[in-house]
Amino acid sequence: MAVVRGLETDVPGRQDPEIAGLLAAEAERQEGALQLIAAENFTSPAVLAALGSPLANKYAEGYPGARHHGGCEIVDAVERVAIDRARSLFGAAHANVQPHSGSSAVLAAYAALLRPGDTVLALGLPHGGHLTHGSPSNFSGRWFDFVSYGVDAESGLIDYEQVRTLARTHRPKAVVCGSISYPRHIDYAAFREVADEVGASLIADAAHPIGLVAGGAAPSPVPYADIVCATTHKVLRGPRGGMILCGAELAERVDRAVFPFSQGGAQMNSVAAKAVAFGEAAAPAFDVYAHQVVDNARVLAHALEEEGFTVTTGGTDTHLITVDPGPLGADGRAAKTRLAAAGIVLDCCALPHGDAGGDARGLRLGTAAVTTQGMGEKEMGRIAEFMARALRAGVTDTGGADLRERVRELTAGFPPYPR
Template identity: 45%
Template sequence: MAFKQSLEQIDPNTAEAIDLERERQESTLGMIASENHVSKAVLEAQGSVLTNKYAEGYPGGRYYGGCQHVDTVEELAIERAKELFGVDHVNVQPHSGTQANMGVYFSVLEPGDKILSLSLSHGGHLSHGHNVNFSGQLYDVEQYEVDPETGYIDYDELESHAREFDPDIVVSGSSAYPREFEYDRIGDIADAVDAYHLADIAHVTGLIAAGVHESPVEHAEFVTGSTHKTIRAGRGGIIMCDEEFADDVDSAVFPGAQGGPLMHSVAGKAAGFAEAETDEFQSYAVQTIANANTLADEFDDRGLSLVSGGTDKHLMLVDLRDSHPDITGEEAEELLSDVGIIVNKNTVPGETRSPMVTSGIRVGTPALTTRGFGEKEMKTVADLIVDVLDNPEDEDVHDRAASTVEHLCQEFPIYG
């Protein structure tokens, strides 16, 4: 009977692809800053029978029967998030960080309203108003940039820009800005022009939950985030806001932007948030930043140029134009992938190449820290990266790097 057959029995091709992906993750060093490895508990929650249940609406107010147990799961996720972040209201139904941002925009903006946000090429995100994204198509968007000399946001310039543009909402947050945002300053700027402040903490959700990164909660009406980068609660999004905006946000998510929530993903969030409450997670967050600082220091010692000169969090942006002008970000990504180190090409401030080629790479530490890497291992990885980039055609160097990667993966298995 097909219904009771295993995945391997009913669909061996998909089963094989999943097995190969698990093998790929186990046998390579994942250094994409937006990726991590969830625990067995989160995998179990996300692969549960909750995938069968429709639950349109919110706990205690569903449009379907039989929701008493999924209500419990969603309430657990909400209450744990409130405790972790110290917020009034939480919506855990967004399917991603982008849809979390959509929920905020839909709750307080009308088409044509103004958004001021960080430029994508300077570290921002598509959902902050890029013209290929819904946010750039529905709203009037202008974007601020980092200082080309320092790599830091110039908050005086941002304030002047805000006063001139008069936005309805100011967005802080990024996908490739290696420094902490001055949330208090941005909140004051937004207040001065009678705008809302949306803080998108997609990359630093876990670091903020652990208290090792500045929180925007006291300085922003809305805080959005992803639940799969530094907090390890499975792929998804979250919206946090002041109580006065709760009804509008909830309505914007459902029925405004989504139908039935993915209750198995909500269960993953509940389990991941429970993990984030532990002392072990606190230590993980501290180590994630320590590993990033070690990596940045070693890169600097070996001659790589880092945007802003370093990092305050879990990621750094390597600008190859000075140290390796003949290697594009795309080529660097491929060279490193060939030896088992997975990073992503990334635009850098002042970028002249296309987003599919780029002049930089983004490097992150969340996944390696989950595997158990410490500063010693990060120094080794940093040297491997620079060795490969310094010797793009030397097969002996690449073979030695691949062998070291294999050894590290065996020493620090993910699920083994």
């Protein structure tokens, strides 16, 4: 990778072989294993170049035309490009591209609409809610009074009647829709109706599906939500970071909630990388990619079911899949370890209506990264086979080395970056 070679051949006196070696090791790790973490992807070389550009040197507190530092003429132009591209890509009246992460974007959304102590209705963490949806260890659970809705015990789908009942009972100031592990499309219109009925604002946490939205492979929350929070990595294939979309009437409140309320200077190299990613996502090729991501996920979910995994909701509409590996003799944590030993990298997760305390009995995986590498439906069947073999064999089985080599052979045919 160019980034690694750059460190190794830097000017005399600035070489850092220790970090260069670690970067090379990470590049090798990414190339030699199956990257199935649903929140990860491979950015383009152009995005990486923007991240490593001289914009990393620039301090730019404030917004275009109203910075607290001099010398911001170029970065003002960069941020305007990013904003315009985000607005065009998602059909939003306003975009803020400065949030450092998805959590930062959610914090700013709450700051724009709520006050400490307000009641918020959101998906419960054991059912797929994010930490920012009311975890007691997060600012959200400490500052606001969260009421949780869940998914149906049999279907695994959001119980919209429960959402409506809880909203009528608790009269929340805001309703949050979004999840880190819900594999189906969310009915944003239904949430809008509930929010309107009780006079609440609607916040869509679209960190996972926003890339599919950009590619026309998932419904957009923009026409329904007061504020849409999202990340720019995952399926969108941009740099790690966040963004906020909203209507013109909330633009000033959202901007002030990001700066100066919750953040300082924008990371302008990241803003430039976001602009590059938005431009790439506007191209017709990205639509093809987004739909292939979903096709691959559906094929993989079916193949996993054939191999004996229990697939929640019976499948997926998106890039992510959640499964119970119990029928193959392991809970989520044990399965994650066995799969990692075979070169298959994914996450464990809680399963709705599972063990007390929301133990991570399940696995969460996604197809965004392997699809970026060029893998298709044929490879999804092989991945399911590898996963089942790893769990049935166990990490100490004599066939473990053979399985690891088969994973390497598969990934070698689909390098994420040109040599």
